[in-house]
Amino acid sequence: MNEKQITKALAKARSLLSMESPGLPSGELKAYVQKYFDWAKEHKAMIEQEVPPFYLLDTTALRERAQQFKSAFSSVLQDTGFYFAVKSNSHPDVARTLLGCGFGLDVSSGVELEMALALKAEKIVFSGPGKTHKELTLAAENHKTVTVLMDSFRELENLEKIAADKGVKISAGVRLTTMPKGLWKKFGILLQDLSRFFRAAEACHHVQLKGLQFHTSWNMSPEAQIKFIRKIGRAASGLSEKHRKQIDFIDIGGGYWPEQGEWLTGEGTPEGVLRKALGMDSGSAKRHFRLPSNPIETFAESISQAIQKNWAGLLPCRVCFEPGRWVCNDAMHLILSVVDKKGNDLVITDAGTNTIGWERYETDYCPVLNLSRPSLKEKKCFILGSLCTPHDVWGKTYFGDRIEPCDFLVIPCQGAYTYSLRQEFIKPLPRVIKI
Structure with a gap:
């Protein structure tokens, strides 16, 4: 790059660093979380009798x-x-x-x-x-x-x-x-x-x-x-x-x-x-x-x-x-469970992001809901999958009272370009249960 191009690029970078993308309103997020806690409560008996991980198809x-x-x-x-x-x-x-x-x-x-x-x-x-x-x-x-x-x-x-x-x-x-x-x-x-x-x-x-x-x-x-x-x-x-x-x-x-x-x-x-x-x-x-x-x-x-x-x-x-x-998009959800807790700030789930095909949640956001201990309080914690890669991220927060081994989690709205992109990388793929 020449000097003129560098100056122009720095001006663009300065402008970009000072901008702020539109935030997700907290009321809208909590309404979304409540909706899927209510949905999970309706299907609680069925969910808990199955062995995770699995996709749940809501026809x-x-x-x-x-x-x-x-x-x-x-x-x-x-x-x-x-x-x-x-x-x-x-x-x-x-x-x-x-x-x-x-x-x-x-x-x-x-x-x-x-x-x-x-x-x-x-x-x-x-x-x-x-x-x-x-x-x-x-x-x-x-x-x-x-x-x-x-x-x-x-x-x-x-x-x-x-x-x-x-x-x-x-x-x-x-x-x-x-x-x-x-x-x-x-x-x-x-x-x-x-x-x-x-x-x-x-x-x-x-x-x-x-x-x-x-x-x-x-x-x-x-x-x-x-x-x-x-x-x-x-x-x-x-x-x-x-x-x-x-x-x-x-x-x-x-x-x-x-x-x-x-x-x-x-x-x-x-x-x-x-x-x-x-x-x-x-x-x-x-x-x-x-x-x-x-x-x-x-x-x-x-x-x-x-x-x-x-x-x-x-x-x-x-x-x-x-x-x-x-x-x-809204018709398929992924049910996981916690298999290990390494501290209050990090848990490991039984399923990895091979179930959705790519490292989506390093950049996209989807709330992780603790079905076993539901709460509208959002808490910081790395929710990570069980693949042998650090790029196996479900989220950096969860909604729940706390999180412990054997807790059931749901990643809602995984119906689009996730199941189709799944891959047998390291871990086997979850089955699909239709309701």
Whole structure:
């Protein structure tokens, strides 16, 4: 770096160190903790008769979330479709429950597609880049229930050849990249190439191009989705009338963040990351932070208004959604027990963070609840797993009167991108109990 760049970087660092991320209100945190203490009390007898660690899948909560999501969008849009993003939680009972709620399944691998077919799902969208010949063949063989969301011109060619060899016609859409620079450009085709893609599809007599798909991630508000809805509207004006009439559906993906927002430790905030890099203290373990998120009803209202305003030339068409995290996050909880107490400031649990797949709680915050000695008092204590690594952290505080060996703990709301990412690293994986 030259002197000018160093000066600019130091100014940014100074600004970052002086900033303060929004705190998590203590009243909101205690209400959340009380909610899950009450939930645990309701299921106390069942929990205590099982041997921890285990995941607890709450199918009632899952159905309630699914219904809330569907109602939010169905109340403001005339024709809708809903597909659960299997990657967010790949347990078959999650998908099976959501099929019973009228959802289809959004799969992004041959393994997920095989599971969806085994569950007799009647509506499946197959998304994701780099689909193999074997995966596309499986999709073509099940063309009555599978719609392939193609990711490139080459995938269109491959799918056409496979479908022709099978003597079938398969429904398809094409994914549009929302960020043409950086790592996200791996997904889909450029919006400017949409007309050319439609023309290429005309020569493919076994692939029926019927729709468009896009996806923005980590949506705390509908802003990114609305921006791309506008871009699609402008791009559609450049399509021929024939091609516009081909569009039966537009799938606007998932990425909706639950309304509680993103909860962080001090180390997870932008200023905390810099402080850690500089060897500075990240602050009290009892200080928690929250990046706010909008209610799903706000997403629905804003997105529907943007669609009505920008897609006049494309309507009526079905608008599809692929929620994952929003639907399943609150429906699975992890039950642990304390196996060792090394002092009032450190305990070891029977399960390690291999059960959630990564060192999530060094930066994310989730309250640890002592079900055996419940209290709304938060106490400092390292709650660490039993893996042979120091990066095996559940939290630096807990809610309870005190904590002792054999106490039952719950890590609530572990339904999204935890079970699916679990790995058999050192310790075996917990089983799943459905209620």
